[in-house]
Amino acid sequence: MTAHLASTSQQITHATAALKKLRPAYGELLNFYEKIFVAQEDSRSDIKLAALKITKEMLALKKKEKFPLIDVSEFRIDPKAAIALLERICAIVEAANKEMADSARVIRKAIASETLNPQALFSSLLKADHAYFKKLKKDLAIDKKTLAFVAYISIKPSVVHCAEQLASYLDSDHPWDKGFCPLCGSAPGFSVFEDEGQRVLFCGFCWHQWAAQRIYCPFCENKDSNSLHYYFSEEEKYYRIDSCDSCKTYLKGLDQKNTDRVIYPPLEFVATLHLDIKAQEMGFKSGIQLELQ
Ligand SMILES: [Zn+2]
Numbered sequence: 001m002t003a004h005l006a007s008t009s010q011q012i013t014h015a016t017a018a019l020k021k022l023r024p025a026y027g028e029l030l031n032f033y034e035k036i037f038v039a040q041e042d043s044r045s046d047i048k049l050a051a052l053k054i055t056k057e058m059l060a061l062k063k064k065e066k067f068p069l070i071d072v073s074e075f076r077i078d079p080k081a082a083i084a085l086l087e088r089i090c091a092i093v094e095a096a097n098k099e100m101a102d103s104a105r106v107i108r109k110a111i112a113s114e115t116l117n118p119q120a121l122f123s124s125l126l127k128a129d130h131a132y133f134k135k136l137k138k139d140l141a142i143d144k145k146t147l148a149f150v151a152y153i154s155i156k157p158s159v160v161h162c163a164e165q166l167a168s169y170l171d172s173d174h175p176w177d178k179g180f181c182p183l184c185g186s187a188p189g190f191s192v193f194e195d196e197g198q199r200v201l202f203c204g205f206c207w208h209q210w211a212a213q214r215i216y217c218p219f220c221e222n223k224d225s226n227s228l229h230y231y232f233s234e235e236e237k238y239y240r241i242d243s244c245d246s247c248k249t250y251l252k253g254l255d256q257k258n259t260d261r262v263i264y265p266p267l268e269f270v271a272t273l274h275l276d277i278k279a280q281e282m283g284f285k286s287g288i289q290l291e292l293q
Pocket residue numbers: 181182183184185186203204205206207208
């Protein structure tokens with residue numbers, strides 16, 4: 001069996017429908033994220049950004065030192081597209097997510113009254129400026145997590161656009177063998193084990209995908225099979241938790257040979273909260289920094 005990766009709004013809708021059948025308990029959450037991911041996909045065609053350029057000298061240095069091509073703070077954001085998406089996301093959150101609805105309403109009103117500058121919000125997220133978020137939380141009396149969530153969701157199409165453009169700088173003759181994203185340096189958020197035995201890691205921030213070894217911890221580069229394990233349950237053999245005894249970290253993943261569903265990795269990521277609970281119960285910590293995402 002082979003799973004296919006979704007890349008259009010229609011495929012995201014198919015992927016959500018298939019997942020809802022498998023996990024009815026996630027129905028409400030999946031409906032919510034389907035709207036978010038479709039809104040992001042729709043926004044992609046509006047994005048206009050000048051290309052990020054990396055000089056030959058810089059590229060040679062990055063390659064030699066195995067540095068990522070850019071820092072997260074260097075991603076370019078199309079303000080018009082991101083602000084339009086932010087408004088749409090706030091409306092989705094207000095209508096469908098009780099927990100975050102009040103904060104989303106405050107964010108939308110604060111933008112309308114110019115108390116909140118969306119461009120400052122976006123750049124503060126990219127710079128991981130915690131002081132900015134703390135101040136907004138206090139000034140607007142809103143939940144910091146919701147603020148970061150809607151900001152990240154809104155800039156993601158621009159981030160993905162930049163990532164796709166930057167990927168052309170990568171050297172296909174020398175595959176990346178590090179555990180962090182070759183483009184932005186972020187940790188992987190999800191992995192997919194392909195039919196042919198290849199493993200693909202997905203950046204937890206820009207969602208760029210790169211090939212990795214199967215028996216490998218991307219967080220500490222451990223390759224010792226005695227201390228690397230994976231777990232799955234009989235009811236859902238297509239999911240797995242890869243854990244490392246050396247750094248006590250886990251990564252969620254999907255095994256394509258056990259499903260023929262259309263897969264949209266960001267959706268699989270949110271539909272597997274039970275795996276996070278399971279992994280944490282087993283004493284492992286997540287390898288991704290979720291505080292401002
Ligand atoms: Zn990345």
